[in-house]
Amino acid sequence: MTPLRTWFGPRTRTRTRPRTRTRTTGPRRPGRPSSGRGRPWLGSLRTRLVVTFVLVTLTGSATATVLAYREARTAVLKRAQDSFQHDLHDRVTRIAPEVDLPPTERGLTELAERVSESLDGAPVVVGRYRDLQGTSDGLADRTRITPELREAVRTRDAMSFQRVTRHDTPYLVVGTPVTFADDGRASGLEIYAITSLRPEQDDTAALLSAVRNGVVPVVLLAALLALLSARAVLRPVRDLGTATRRLAEGDLSIRVAVKGRDELANLAQDFNETADALQSSVSHLSEQEERARRFVADVSHELRTPLAAMTMVATVLDEDADQLPPDTARAARTVSAETARLSRLVDDLMEMSRFDSGAARLRRADTDLGEAVRASLALRGWTDEVRAELPDGVRAAVDRRRVDVIIANLVGNALRHGAPPVTVSLASGAGAATVTVADHGPGLSPEALARVFDRFYKADSARTRSEGSGLGTAISLENARLHGGTIEAANGPAGGAVFTLRLPLDAPGRTSA
Incomplete structure (x- = not known):
């Protein structure tokens, strides 16, 4: 053996070739885009x-x-x-x-x-x-x-x-x-x-099964930790968002508590510093605006006495201008016109100062608006120049003097800057009266539409010596608001500017007689 x-x-x-598995699938269906709206x-x-x-x-x-x-x-x-x-x-x-x-x-x-x-x-x-x-x-x-x-x-x-x-x-x-x-x-x-x-x-x-089963509690624990972390991270963000909204609403005293030394704490500190600077700037601007209002009111008040004397003298000179030499007569008429213009400007400034100080008050009375508008047109001799559509029976509790000021400003602007015919119409419905003043002029430019109610704004900046002071539309809007109404400016479909005054038929409780 x-x-x-x-x-x-x-x-x-020596290894065998691994088996390959082939899976047949159909065409992939396109997924629908998801949306986070709602x-x-x-x-x-x-x-x-x-x-x-x-x-x-x-x-x-x-x-x-x-x-x-x-x-x-x-x-x-x-x-x-x-x-x-x-x-x-x-x-x-x-x-x-x-x-x-x-x-x-x-x-x-x-x-x-x-x-x-x-x-x-x-x-x-x-x-x-x-x-x-x-x-x-x-x-x-x-x-x-x-x-x-x-x-x-x-x-x-x-x-x-x-x-x-x-x-x-x-x-x-x-x-x-x-x-x-x-x-x-x-x-x-x-x-x-x-x-x-x-x-x-x-x-x-x-x-493998044991490890796979252990993934579930790990994921749940991770989700819990994520919620706790998100809560810790998002709480200062949420507080900062709330403070930002309150600051945007005008609460300049709002501040955010600064906790820690991380980036969120730095952000909160920056917010507080920004709020401090904004509050300081707003306070400074408010003080300046208040001083400016007092200055305008004081100047307007102080000008009334000398203006009264100047107006009286200018009236006498204007009446006797025909008996004066030509140059002297022309100078007298110029002084009279400019004195009247200055008097109107002072009156407008006094009126705006009353609006700004909250001293403006209404003396309401039950009024037929159609009759009031006709009286305003007749007082200024515009009856023949204006096409009026003023039905009777539209009554409202308004301050007739202030409504007269509104109509005078709107119609006067249409006659000066528009083109005939100028139309004034009155309608009522839905608890409000609507007075529409329309002309057939070139209309208002987009810039003018945005600023037509701004104080001292004139659509034609080159017309520095125009008759108006630039306060007429602003005074009209304030008078409308005082009644609880409003004025809107637009261009008509056939051209020309259209001003629409809306006044409530019932007297709002925010104003007093």
């Missing part, structure tokens, strides 16, 4: 913070799970492979020398059975010698020993292994050649052992 021994060279791996929480900072925390946690957990599964699977398989190969080496080293060469089929079967019995789990063992083959399980699937593995064992003279899958079950197939003990020549005898890797697969699957 020629003694035999197993010879192990460096272990080489759902402000979808785009809120709190939602974005929570989603970011959860996504980061999910990404980290998934990455850790994949890495842990891969490392655990590799470690489990390597331990199983090394252990099985070592056991097979020991068993074959002890049993193979007892085999006679050339062996018979029965001898190969006995060898396979002895090796299988000595290994844990009694795996399937196959002994091959050239065309002869013996196995420990005659019913076992021998296709698990692939041609690639047999070629590796035969050509490399080293123990090789291969993992194969049959019916969704993984197997480890190890093959080793048996050589002569004296010179290491190949004896032609090959031993193959097949063992199931199902326990290892179950272990790694259980590990």
